[in-house]
Amino acid sequence: MKAHTLSVLVENKAGVLSRVTGLFSRRGFNIESLAVGPCEEPGMSRITIVVIGDDAQVEQVMKQLNKLIDVIKVSDLSDNERVERELALIKVTAEVGTSRAEIMQIAGIFRAQIVDVSPKSLILQVIGDTEKIEAMEKLLRQYGVKEFVRTGTVGILRGSKTVAGGK
Amino acid sequence: MKTGAKILVESLQREGTDIIFGYPGGVVLPIYDELYDSSLRHILVRHEQAAAHAADGYARASGRVGVCLATSGPGACNLVTGIATAYMDSVPIVALTGQVPTNLLGNDAFQESDITGITMPITKHNYLLKSAGDVSRVVKEAFYIAGTGRPGPVLIDIPKDVSTSSAKDVPVPEKVHLRGYNPTYTGHKRQIEKALQLIAEAERPVIYAGGGVILSNASPEFIRVATELGIPVTTTLMGIGCIPCDHPLNLGMLGMHGTEYANFAITECDLLIAIGVRFDDRVTGKTETFAKNAKIIHIDIDPAEIGKNKRVDVPIVGDVKSVLADMLAILKMKGVHDAWIKRIRHWKQHHPLKCPDDGCLHPQYIIRQMSELLQGNAVIVSEVGQNQMWTAQHFCFKQPRTWITSGGLGTMGYGLPAAMGAHFARPDVPVFDVAGDGSIQMNIQEFGTIAHENIPVKIAILNNRFLGMVRQWQELFYDRRYSYTELPPVEFVKIANAYGIEGMKVEDPADVMPALKAAVDCDGPFVLDFRVEREENVFPMVPAGAAINEMIGGHPQ
Numbered sequence: 001m002k003a004h005t006l007s008v009l010v011e012n013k014a015g016v017l018s019r020v021t022g023l024f025s026r027r028g029f030n031i032e033s034l035a036v037g038p039c040e041e042p043g044m045s046r047i048t049i050v051v052i053g054d055d056a057q058v059e060q061v062m063k064q065l066n067k068l069i070d071v072i073k074v075s076d077l078s079d080n081e082r083v084e085r086e087l088a089l090i091k092v093t094a095e096v097g098t099s100r101a102e103i104m105q106i107a108g109i110f111r112a113q114i115v116d117v118s119p120k121s122l123i124l125q126v127i128g129d130t131e132k133i134e135a136m137e138k139l140l141r142q143y144g145v146k147e148f149v150r151t152g153t154v155g156i157l158r159g160s161k162t163v164a165g166g167k
Numbered sequence: 168m169k170t171g172a173k174i175l176v177e178s179l180q181r182e183g184t185d186i187i188f189g190y191p192g193g194v195v196l197p198i199y200d201e202l203y204d205s206s207l208r209h210i211l212v213r214h215e216q217a218a219a220h221a222a223d224g225y226a227r228a229s230g231r232v233g234v235c236l237a238t239s240g241p242g243a244c245n246l247v248t249g250i251a252t253a254y255m256d257s258v259p260i261v262a263l264t265g266q267v268p269t270n271l272l273g274n275d276a277f278q279e280s281d282i283t284g285i286t287m288p289i290t291k292h293n294y295l296l297k298s299a300g301d302v303s304r305v306v307k308e309a310f311y312i313a314g315t316g317r318p319g320p321v322l323i324d325i326p327k328d329v330s331t332s333s334a335k336d337v338p339v340p341e342k343v344h345l346r347g348y349n350p351t352y353t354g355h356k357r358q359i360e361k362a363l364q365l366i367a368e369a370e371r372p373v374i375y376a377g378g379g380v381i382l383s384n385a386s387p388e389f390i391r392v393a394t395e396l397g398i399p400v401t402t403t404l405m406g407i408g409c410i411p412c413d414h415p416l417n418l419g420m421l422g423m424h425g426t427e428y429a430n431f432a433i434t435e436c437d438l439l440i441a442i443g444v445r446f447d448d449r450v451t452g453k454t455e456t457f458a459k460n461a462k463i464i465h466i467d468i469d470p471a472e473i474g475k476n477k478r479v480d481v482p483i484v485g486d487v488k489s490v491l492a493d494m495l496a497i498l499k500m501k502g503v504h505d506a507w508i509k510r511i512r513h514w515k516q517h518h519p520l521k522c523p524d525d526g527c528l529h530p531q532y533i534i535r536q537m538s539e540l541l542q543g544n545a546v547i548v549s550e551v552g553q554n555q556m557w558t559a560q561h562f563c564f565k566q567p568r569t570w571i572t573s574g575g576l577g578t579m580g581y582g583l584p585a586a587m588g589a590h591f592a593r594p595d596v597p598v599f600d601v602a603g604d605g606s607i608q609m610n611i612q613e614f615g616t617i618a619h620e621n622i623p624v625k626i627a628i629l630n631n632r633f634l635g636m637v638r639q640w641q642e643l644f645y646d647r648r649y650s651y652t653e654l655p656p657v658e659f660v661k662i663a664n665a666y667g668i669e670g671m672k673v674e675d676p677a678d679v680m681p682a683l684k685a686a687v688d689c690d691g692p693f694v695l696d697f698r699v700e701r702e703e704n705v706f707p708m709v710p711a712g713a714a715i716n717e718m719i720g721g722h723p724q
C-alpha cells in the first residue's frame with residue numbers, strides 16, 4: 001500500500017467531478033486528497049487525486065476512470081520524477097508578548113509567509129509537499145493551532161515531459 | 168426552426184429507431200405530442216420499469232439499440248432498475264426522461280428528481296440537456312456510446328422547456344468524435360501470437376465464453392476457433408447460445424449451477440481461454456481455486472475487466488469478433504487433445520444433468536418438453552431464480568440472441584417486459600417467458616400491455632407457490648426455516664382471462680406438450696400455469712464462496 005498521485009485530464013463539463021468522485025466511493029477506493037482546476041488546454045480541467053492502495057487496486061482505479069466518457073487521460077505520476085505541492089493556511093494562537101517571535105522563526109525555517117496578524121493570532125501560509133506541511137503543523141501545535149486549512153496536492157512531471165495528450 | 172421535441176423524434180429516426188417503449192406524463196407531453204403523428208411506433212407499458220426492460224429485451228434479441236421513454240420524477244425513477252439491469256449485462260439502450268423546466272431545476276419542483284445524479288453509477292454515460300440546439304448532437308452521441316465498445320445504457324434527461332423551445336435545424340456531423348472515448352477493437356498482434364503459443368503447448372485447454380461473444384456477434388468465428396483447435400467450451404449464463412448446446416465440444420454452463428463436467432474441466436485444465444467474460448463470483452466460486460492449475464488468456468473489449476478478479480497471463484484487449492478473426496487468420500495448428508476430451512466425455516456420461524422421472528410434474532421436464540417442441544427456433548426469456556437456472560440447464564439453445572435473461576443484476580420481473588421487447592425484434596419466432604409465480608407477480612401488470620397490443624408472448628409459469636430459489640437456500644443453509652418465502656396460491660389463468668388473455672392450467676406431465684402446442688398455436692399471448700413439484704431444487708449447486716468442483720448434488724471429482 002502506498003500513496004499514488006493520479007493526474008486526471010477531464011472535459012470541463014458539469015457533473016464531471018461528481019462522476020470521478022462517485023466512482024471512487026462506489027468502488028470502495030479512498031481519496032486522500034483532491035485538487036481541481038482548469039489547465040493548459042481550453043475546455044479541459046485537471047484533477048489531481050492522491051489515492052492509497054496496492055498496485056492492483058490503483059490499476060483498477062485508473063482503468064475505471066478511463067472508462068468515464070468525460071475523462072480524457074489518466075496518468076500515475078508516482079513512478080516518475082515529479083514536483084508535488086500543496087498549500088496550507090494555519091491560524092496559530094500568538095498573543096502579543098508571548099511566543100510570536102518563536103512562531104515567526106519557525107515560519108522562516110519553513111519559508112512560510114505570515115499573511116494575517118491580529119492581537120491574538122497569526123495566519124501562516126506554507127507551500128510544500130505533504131511531509132513538509134505536516135511537519136510544520138506538528139511544530140506549531142504546541143502554540144495552539146486554531147484552524148488548519150489545506151488544498152489537495154497538485155503534481156507535475158519534472159523536465160520537458162508532460163502527461164497531456166489523447167487517451 | 169424546430170422544437171426540441173421534433174428534433175428529438177427526428178434524431179431517433181435518423182438512428183434507425185422504429186419502436187420505443189414508454190409511459191407519458193407532465194413534462195414529456197411535448198414529446199408525446201410529436202409522437203402522435205410520427206411513424207415511430209410507441210408501445211404503452213403499464214409501469215416504466217417495463218419500458219426499460221422491454222427496450223433491453225429488444226436490444227438483446229436484435230443487437231440494436233433499444234429505446235425507452237418516461238416522464239420526470241417517479242417515471243424516471245421507475246426506469247432505474249431496468250437501466251441497472253442493462254448496465255450489468257452490457258446492453259445498449261437509450262433511456263429518455265423528461266425533466267422539469269431548466270428554470271426550476273434544483274428547486275424541488277413537482278415531479279423533479281435528479282435522474283442524471285441517480286443513474287450516474289448505472290449508466291455508461293448520461294446527459295442533462297440544456298438547449299434544444301444540443302438535442303441532435305446528444306442523441307447521436309448517446310446511440311454511439313450505447314452501441315459501441317462495451318455496450319451499455321445511456322440516459323438523456325430532457326427538461327420540458329428544451330422540448331418546447333425552438334432551435335435551428337443544425338446538420339449533425341457524420342462521425343461522433345469524443346476525445347475521452349476510443350474503444351480498442353483490434354487485439355494486439357503479439358499478444359494474439361502469444362496466446363496461440365500457449366494454446367499449442369496446452370494439454371488440457373478449456374474455453375470459458377461469455378456474453379461478450381454474443382454482444383460482438385462473434386458466434387461464427389467463435390465456433391470455428393473452438394472446432395479447429397478442438398477445445399471444449401463452457402459458457403456463462405450470458406454466453407449461452409454462442410455455440411449450439413448439442414455441439415460436441417459444448418459442456419454447457421459453468422459455475423454455481425453449472426454442469427459437473429464443466430466445473431471439473433475448469434478445475435483440471437492447464438489453460439483457460441476466457442473470452443468475453445468477467446470472472447463473476449457466480450462463475451468462479453472461490454477465486455483462488457478457480458482454474459488453479461491453469462495459465463489464463465483473457466480476451467475482452469473492456470480493459471478494466473482484465474485482471475480485475477483473477478491474475479491473467481496473456482491479456483488481449485479487443486473486440487471478441489475481431490480478435491478471433493485475427494486468430495483464425497494465423498491459425499496453423501489442429502488441436503488434438505484426445506485424452507483430455509475422453510476424460511471430459513467420461514464425466515459427461517456419468518454425471519449428466521438430471522430430470523426426475525416419477526410421474527410428478529417437474530419443472531425440468533417442462534423445460535425439456537419446451538426445448539423438444541421449439542427445436543431452438545424461438546426466443547426464450549426468463550425471470551430470475553430457479554426458473555432461470557432450469558431453463559439455462561435444460562433448454563437446448565442453438566443460436567445467439569435466443570436466450571435473454573438478467574444475469575448480472577438478477578432482476579425478478581425482468582422476463583415478461585423483456586419478452587415483449589424481444590417479440591418486436593424477432594416477430595418471426597415464438598417468444599416465451601419462463602417465469603416463477605414469484606417473479607411474474609413483480610411485473611404482472613404487463614398483462615395489460617400484451618393484451619392491449621396483442622403481443623404474442625407465451626408465459627410459462629413454473630408455479631410452486633414459493634420464492635423457490637430463496638426457499639432452496641433456506642432449505643440447504645438455514646435449516647429449512649422458510650422465512651417469508653411461501654406464497655399463497657394464485658389462479659394465473661383467471662388473471663390472464665381478466666385481461667382478455669387465454670390461458671391454461673397444467674397439473675399432469677402428460678398435458679405439458681399439448682399445452683405448449685396450444686400456446687404456440689395461439690395467435691396472441693398465452694399464459695401457462697404449471698403446478699410443479701413445490702420443493703424441487705436446482706442441482707448441482709456450488710455453495711457461495713466454495714470451490715466450483717465441490718457441488719451439492721454432485722460427485723467428487
